Amino acid sequence: MIFKDYNPLEKKMLQIMDETGTIVKPELMPDLTDDEIKEIYRLMVKTRETDKKALMYQRQGRMLTYAPNLGQEAAQVASAFALEKRDWMVPAFRELGAWLTRGAELEMIYLYWYGNEFGSYVPEDLRILPVSVPIASHLQHAVGIAWAAKLQGKDEVAITYFGDGATSQGDFSESMNWAGVYKAPTVFFCQNNQFAISVPRGIQTAAETIAQKAIAFGMPGIQVDGNDIFAVYAATKEAVDRARRGEGPTLIEAYTYRLGAHTTSDDPTRYRSNDEVEEWSKRDPIDRLKKYLLSKGLLTEEEEAQIVEAYGKLAEEAFKYVEANGETQLEDIFKYHYKEMTPQLVEQMEEYKQFLRERGEI
Amino acid sequence: MIFKDYNPLEKKMLQIMDETGTIVKPELMPDLTDDEIKEIYRLMVKTRETDKKALMYQRQGRMLTYAPNLGQEAAQVASAFALEKRDWMVPAFRELGAWLTRGAELEMIYLYWYGNEFGSYVPEDLRILPVSVPIASHLQHAVGIAWAAKLQGKDEVAITYFGDGATSQGDFSESMNWAGVYKAPTVFFCQNNQFAISVPRGIQTAAETIAQKAIAFGMPGIQVDGNDIFAVYAATKEAVDRARRGEGPTLIEAYTYRLGAHTTSDDPTRYRSNDEVEEWSKRDPIDRLKKYLLSKGLLTEEEEAQIVEAYGKLAEEAFKYVEANGETQLEDIFKYHYKEMTPQLVEQMEEYKQFLRERGEI
Amino acid sequence: MAAINLLQAVNEALRQEMKRDPRVIVFGEDVGYEGGVFRATVDLQKEFGKDRCMDSPLAESAIVGVGIGMAINGMIPVVEMQFSGFSYPAFNQIISHVARMRNRSRGRYTVPMVIRMPYGGGIRALEHHSESPEAFFAHIPGLKVVMPSTPYDTKGLLAAAIRDEDPVIFLEPKRIYRAFKQEVPEEDYIIPIGKAKVVREGTDITLIAWGAMMRETLKAAELAAEKGIHPEVIDLRTIAPIDRDTVIASVKKTGRAIIVHEAPKTGGIGGELMAIINEKAFLHLEAPPTRVTGFDTPFPLPRGEQHYLPSPERILVKIQEVVNYLT
Amino acid sequence: MAAINLLQAVNEALRQEMKRDPRVIVFGEDVGYEGGVFRATVDLQKEFGKDRCMDSPLAESAIVGVGIGMAINGMIPVVEMQFSGFSYPAFNQIISHVARMRNRSRGRYTVPMVIRMPYGGGIRALEHHSESPEAFFAHIPGLKVVMPSTPYDTKGLLAAAIRDEDPVIFLEPKRIYRAFKQEVPEEDYIIPIGKAKVVREGTDITLIAWGAMMRETLKAAELAAEKGIHPEVIDLRTIAPIDRDTVIASVKKTGRAIIVHEAPKTGGIGGELMAIINEKAFLHLEAPPTRVTGFDTPFPLPRGEQHYLPSPERILVKIQEVVNYLT
Numbered sequence A, B: 001m002i003f004k005d006y007n008p009l010e011k012k013m014l015q016i017m018d019e020t021g022t023i024v025k026p027e028l029m030p031d032l033t034d035d036e037i038k039e040i041y042r043l044m045v046k047t048r049e050t051d052k053k054a055l056m057y058q059r060q061g062r063m064l065t066y067a068p069n070l071g072q073e074a075a076q077v078a079s080a081f082a083l084e085k086r087d088w089m090v091p092a093f094r095e096l097g098a099w100l101t102r103g104a105e106l107e108m109i110y111l112y113w114y115g116n117e118f119g120s121y122v123p124e125d126l127r128i129l130p131v132s133v134p135i136a137s138h139l140q141h142a143v144g145i146a147w148a149a150k151l152q153g154k155d156e157v158a159i160t161y162f163g164d165g166a167t168s169q170g171d172f173s174e175s176m177n178w179a180g181v182y183k184a185p186t187v188f189f190c191q192n193n194q195f196a197i198s199v200p201r202g203i204q205t206a207a208e209t210i211a212q213k214a215i216a217f218g219m220p221g222i223q224v225d226g227n228d229i230f231a232v233y234a235a236t237k238e239a240v241d242r243a244r245r246g247e248g249p250t251l252i253e254a255y256t257y258r259l260g261a262h263t264t265s266d267d268p269t270r271y272r273s274n275d276e277v278e279e280w281s282k283r284d285p286i287d288r289l290k291k292y293l294l295s296k297g298l299l300t301e302e303e304e305a306q307i308v309e310a311y312g313k314l315a316e317e318a319f320k321y322v323e324a325n326g327e328t329q330l331e332d333i334f335k336y337h338y339k340e341m342t343p344q345l346v347e348q349m350e351e352y353k354q355f356l357r358e359r360g361e362i
Numbered sequence C, D: 001m002a003a004i005n006l007l008q009a010v011n012e013a014l015r016q017e018m019k020r021d022p023r024v025i026v027f028g029e030d031v032g033y034e035g036g037v038f039r040a041t042v043d044l045q046k047e048f049g050k051d052r053c054m055d056s057p058l059a060e061s062a063i064v065g066v067g068i069g070m071a072i073n074g075m076i077p078v079v080e081m082q083f084s085g086f087s088y089p090a091f092n093q094i095i096s097h098v099a100r101m102r103n104r105s106r107g108r109y110t111v112p113m114v115i116r117m118p119y120g121g122g123i124r125a126l127e128h129h130s131e132s133p134e135a136f137f138a139h140i141p142g143l144k145v146v147m148p149s150t151p152y153d154t155k156g157l158l159a160a161a162i163r164d165e166d167p168v169i170f171l172e173p174k175r176i177y178r179a180f181k182q183e184v185p186e187e188d189y190i191i192p193i194g195k196a197k198v199v200r201e202g203t204d205i206t207l208i209a210w211g212a213m214m215r216e217t218l219k220a221a222e223l224a225a226e227k228g229i230h231p232e233v234i235d236l237r238t239i240a241p242i243d244r245d246t247v248i249a250s251v252k253k254t255g256r257a258i259i260v261h262e263a264p265k266t267g268g269i270g271g272e273l274m275a276i277i278n279e280k281a282f283l284h285l286e287a288p289p290t291r292v293t294g295f296d297t298p299f300p301l302p303r304g305e306q307h308y309l310p311s312p313e314r315i316l317v318k319i320q321e322v323v324n325y326l327t
């Protein structure tokens, strides 16, 4: 229903809660209990606090490169919240919030950014693919997962996350197109955070919205206020439901902003103004939800402080674990390429171990 | 103007002359003199006759693989006719009509299909790129040519030809998207001939039209009756003019049908019905224009017969030349990879020549 | 046992594996309704339905990329690149994901997928239709690369590839798709990946080839035999990982080696084999290992291709050169 | 003469060539306004304007493909792949068009283009950021492949690449972008493509390396010298076409050779060099040429990368092995 009323060509963007935390479209308010809304809030705070800690560890030289989430918590948490456990998530690399929402352990996530492949060893009961670095390439995998589910009669939907920059890649179009043809139950979730590293959204495409790209592939597309959990959730839920009903894929553009750096290697002051960043800070997705919760009496300032503190502690514990257990074991470099190591790999590993042994290093 | 009135999302297809050769939209009739219309007719007949001969030579085992044009003459000739000499054409592999319209010699074209690289040695005064086989990859080149023209302040437009199948490739979207961003003066001319080898248009995309894909890239798109030279010419001319004025690229979908085989290696009876082919034969683009010309007194049956015969002869002469001159010279295999041959290539060539010399073969 | 050609062997292996395992699914450009431009998948859609064998949109990166997702979600995709020269748009998916998903996820996600592609020249085809890209794939850790040369091997190797839990690039010698027939068991069987085969025993020199070049190489061996030189001929069958044991055992015996391939010389698998021979059998060498290959040029259009492809005669000249080295 | 690092040398060569020739144009992801994620193109947009140095949409196939068109229409595009591991989406454009346009059109259309990319490991980076793909490009006829190892060479080789009328893949050793400075002439100069350089003379063994591995190799040579072994060290500089003369002359002198590269062993350039040495200097060999390389695995994430990269110590052990071969 929403999709019909929010045609991107008419420049309509779905917003349910405005920047003051006021519900401006009560008739579109999704079916979320107060507990669920509170849970979304908690996950957003968890995302923010653990994100902050990761940045801090990185600055201390203890974590490696890291891609911060600041500002995108609503887009990630509220969208992932619309999935069922049996559904699949196919992330890019900036989806801490979505990972946490789906139940991933912080240890694993930190381990990845710490620089150890075991950080991508997703437990069997979680349907999340590893971080995917080559931009837009993973969208194809989401379509394959979704299509395979459909062909096997499994009731599973795949959601895939990507940025505004990703929409310029051939793989974006190929995968959307394929999903359209075969009605693969896929949700294409674009976090338009206005930048691909230093390149502003206007250089990625002449289309006025990213949502309208859906038209090229015969599927619905919608632009939503990416800092409004209700808009994000409502659109994602509708897309997931459509997919589940066999009606095919949807493109969602979550209009948001990356408040932090692209990654810890990046200095955003080089390419954008503080004014712009401040402007967007005022639309902070967590502040907005907090205002809503406060006004509804669902949260107090003290409770907030407690939540923040608890997640800070959690992050510290998790990182402590990672620092204690994060070194790569030599054999692991060789062991996982094939079901069984090839003779070449065995030889290379043995030769290298021999080298280390002779030097007394193992 | 036309683009505004023919929104593909409203399922509007531009037709100016209907199947009986009657002008149904006189107000949109393009500015073509009778002589020019006649010239278009001649080029279409030239295309058909030389296409037929190529097929015949192929069946006799004298020509190699060949990709026939039958049914697509209007789309090709009328679109290429809208270009100026200084403009560029970036073809796929089924553009005999467009090549001839731009003034390419039949000898060169036949030489290509005869299997000799010199068939792609386009004379300096023609701005046509060689046949490009990897589907959709050449669209990127058209954008580069157009953008370079713009950056250098040269008044040149690039048109690129491709099929319905090509629209599924990443390169299609990437190039359209880029052209949109940098307003490269490019005309994307899709001959939707309903098939990509055996795969029908419906499996390429869920979009109802190919024209609407333009929306994803922030440019106008229009669907035209590809068997109506006036519709094709009018839309292409408008697109070329727009590009020239600096207003950016356009996507044109010429709705047509491949009446022949995909290539001479293909047997289309395997995947489509004779009824469908017959249905489309009735919309033959040459017949249609002929009716128009006859009704206007611009052509007689005798004159037509003469034209047909003359082009048949031309084809015979051209092929005679090719058969006499078409063998690849050994050194040419090595000579053109680099400005100067690498020592490796010199050695390989010399070693091979030595081999031939010892056997008395050279 | 029926006599079938190499193309029929492909078709038979696909059919038997689809029957054996419902997870096996076949797709690619034109492979569904039409049964493939070479007819390798003919009748599979009829037999197994549109959900087991289907036409894809024209997009190689998607064919592979979507296949990855399907593999992760429980299926065994056997996809076709219409020609190996059209696999390059899928290169990123192959190198960045097909080959790495298992390692990236430390075994949590695997890609038991087969990417079939007709390869090689000699069929008087248009540009890009005659490529031999095995060296690219062999340099990508995480893949296996298989190139059969006979109907019998094709059937057994393709079945093995489909059952393999790792991704396999399966390069089919299109030039000999229909060149000859061979008795092939009707029941299914496996030829292990990673094992080369000595197809002709000899003592004087080792010839190593694969795929379509086996015929040229075997002919060259015969010509040599007529001249009193007795080559041992190895069909490599698997290009990655290379069966070094078989190669080395033979070279240790003969002391001489020639590698034959269609691909351009520089950076081809010939160099890798020469390196392996150096590393493992240097002291047995009586002459430098060498190679007969395509030139360092793209494959010429048909009016030039006869020059490009290694011929039995070119191989023979090289055999004589190597055998007469320093004598 | 000012002392500059390798990254500054890239920037300086770009600036001087852009000044010299108005046809030179620079683009890629983030190269415009920001000046590149490594700052290789910094200030070029400021100096030459938005029409000479610009940001592209995020699409490598387009960056290369559009570049081809620009080259055909009179410009000299110097494009950047942000990391060599992200060049794979452009693989089809590179192999099918960049490398072939001249040959396809028998010289009518040429692609005088440079594709720059930072390559290699050792920078504690995320997946795909540490690749050494030179072997792929070297196996593509029609390309030249250049890999500099010093600021001085970088400036001269990049200028040569830009002036070259053929396409050049220019792989920059990002690990040493800022590792050291070197006196480099302020005026422009050229170092010819296709010429290797003997950077250390020696008699006992030839070490061949390029790019970032030069430092490890030179250190290994020093360590060896301390032990009384005197390696000759060659900086290959151009990977395609390989300067066989310099390599062969050295090996003929020393009788021994080791090739060092970061890329996976199988199918790497090491094998090709070993093959060349066999074909051209076999009788001079006192031991089999061999190689010290990355493993046949993708580049590990940072907590494992120290194991992967050839180190001076690993090279030294191999030197001793080769020098002591059979003695």
Ligand SMILES: Cc1ncc(C[n+]2csc(CCOP(=O)(O)OP(=O)(O)O)c2C)c(N)n1
Residues within 6 Å of the ligand: A094, A133, A134, A135, A162, A163, A164, A165, A166, A167, A193, A195, A196, A197, A258, A262, D029, D058, D060, D082, D086, D089
């Ligand atoms: C194929 C490829 N090219 C380049 C890169 C380098 N890179 C990493 S992130 C990025 C920008 C991505 O922008 P966007 O898709 O908007 O996502 P965001 O970073 O904003 O979340 C680039 C260019 C890459 N990872 N993959």
Ligand SMILES: Cc1ncc(C[n+]2csc(CCOP(=O)(O)OP(=O)(O)O)c2C)c(N)n1
Residues within 6 Å of the ligand: B094, B133, B134, B135, B162, B163, B164, B165, B166, B167, B193, B195, B196, B197, B258, B262, C029, C058, C060, C082, C086, C089
């Ligand atoms: C990258 C690539 N993949 C596959 C092919 C094989 N192929 C040649 S033509 C063709 C179909 C093209 O269909 P379309 O774009 O509609 O053009 P048409 O043949 O109808 O003119 C295919 C799949 C190719 N040439 N390039």
Ligand SMILES: [Mg+2]
Residues within 6 Å of the ligand: A163, A164, A165, A191, A192, A193, A194, A195, A196, A197
């Ligand atoms: Mg972004």
Ligand SMILES: [Mg+2]
Residues within 6 Å of the ligand: B163, B164, B165, B191, B192, B193, B194, B195, B196, B197
């Ligand atoms: Mg078509």
